[in-house]
Amino acid sequence: MLEMIFLDFQWTNLIHPQWYIENGGLWFILFVVFAETGLFAGFFLPGDSLLFVAGIYSDDLISGAFRYNFNNSIVHLFLLGVFISMAGVIGNIVGYWFGRKSGPFLFERKDTFFFKKKYLYQAKDFYDKHGGSAIVMARFLPIVRTFAPIVAGIVQMDKKKFSFYNFIGSFAWVFSMLFAGHYLQKIIFNSTGFDLKQHLEVIVIGIVLVTTLPVILKMVTSKKTKTTTE
Secondary structure (H helix, E strand, C coil): CHHHHHHCCCHHHHHCHHHHHHHCHHHHHHHHHHHHHHCHHHCCCCHHHHHHHHHHCHHHHHHHHHCCCCCCHHHHHHHHHHHHHHHHHHHHHHHHHHHHHHHHHHHHCCCCCCCCHHHHHHHHHHHHHHHHHHHHHHHHCCCHHHHHHHHHHHCCCCHHHHHHHHHHHHHHHHHHHHHHHHHHHHHHHHHHCCCHHHCHHHHHHHHHHHHHHHHHHHHHHHHHHHHHHC
């Protein structure tokens, strides 16, 4: 099984949600969510689109992981949400711990393929602006969610406060994405006959646009403001 995965592997597979589902199922998804929310090297992973697509395939993912079908889509969706949410919680804890232990070193480290200092500064600015709630909001922002817990550790955020926002943020992000994917698929298919499973590229493009649009708008606005000031 592993030989087949690595023989057919291409780097572009890492941005396609269905590749994770077909080649590793639930366990692969748990690792991806953990890595994207706790390891700075996971900032490029497709968290939002992966969760959305996982919601569509929730029945298959649970049945495949546990070799048992509960014959209830709600149960499958709930179990999937709990497992993935806990992976996100643990990921943030690791990021927070890493930030507390090596914060000063990160701000002095040179850029590499897996580490971009500018992302760390973006997360810090986001955290400074929104405080503790940034841990929750960052879950819904690609790249920022990877570095937010690290920054929380760097600034020595209270552990109890961090834990509270960590749990709320992880469960809110995971369940909203899973439910959106699961029920939007049903609604669209029942009303138009359009099967999202056959057009997953539409989902990926749509989610990328929705999640990155606020960042792009902010960059454009900031550039215009800077130009006007000068």
